[in-house]
Amino acid sequence: MEHSIDDRRTRKTKGLIKQALVQLLAEKDIKDISVSELSTLADINRGTFYLHYTDIYDLFGQVEQEVLNEFSLHISNYKENSQVLGLPILLNLFKYIKENAKFFKAILHTKETNFLSRVIEMSRPRGKAEFRQLYKGWKEEYFDYYYDFMAFGAVAMVRHWFEKGMPETPEYMAHLAEKMIKNCIENAV
Secondary structure, three states, X not given: OHHHHHHHHHHHHHHHHHHHHHHHHOOOOHHHOOHHHHHHHHOOOXXXXXXXXXXXXXXXXXXXHHHHHHHHHHHHHHHHOOOOOOHXXXXXXXXXXXXXXXXXXXXXXXXXXXXXXXXXXXXXXXXXXXXXXXXXXXXXXXXXXXXXXHHHHHHHHHHHHHHOOOOOOHHHHHHHHHHHHHHHHHOOO
């Protein structure tokens, strides 16, 4: 019984630390955030912070990895089912982004991360066989161009959505992204 109480306390403490990090990242670069400042905002002492993380970059890396793992689960599911990005996966991703909007805004504001590049690369089909399976009828020599065009376009779309204050629903954004992807696929050379 005592073990579950400790686990719950640890989750709560880590949650407070993550919230403080996201709040501070909205205001400043990661290099300008101190453990003291973060600890004060999270209402914990520095020792508690150091029980879980070695420094601010370790905290940021762990939070970033958690989000990447979530994205990976969504993306690997559609790859396992040999599907082109369609409405179900897009809707899941846009809902996930909306639910974690503060974190994603902070990530997009942070200059010292390669988060978006990592998402794009982990989503990239591996090898010609996977490309052929997902994007039937495309010329193989242009696979990387097709993928980069769609992936970086999707990133720009999400950035714009954030800049506008996310007025559209995840459902609307998923439909719009699906329409753009299908148009790209149908009109590929």
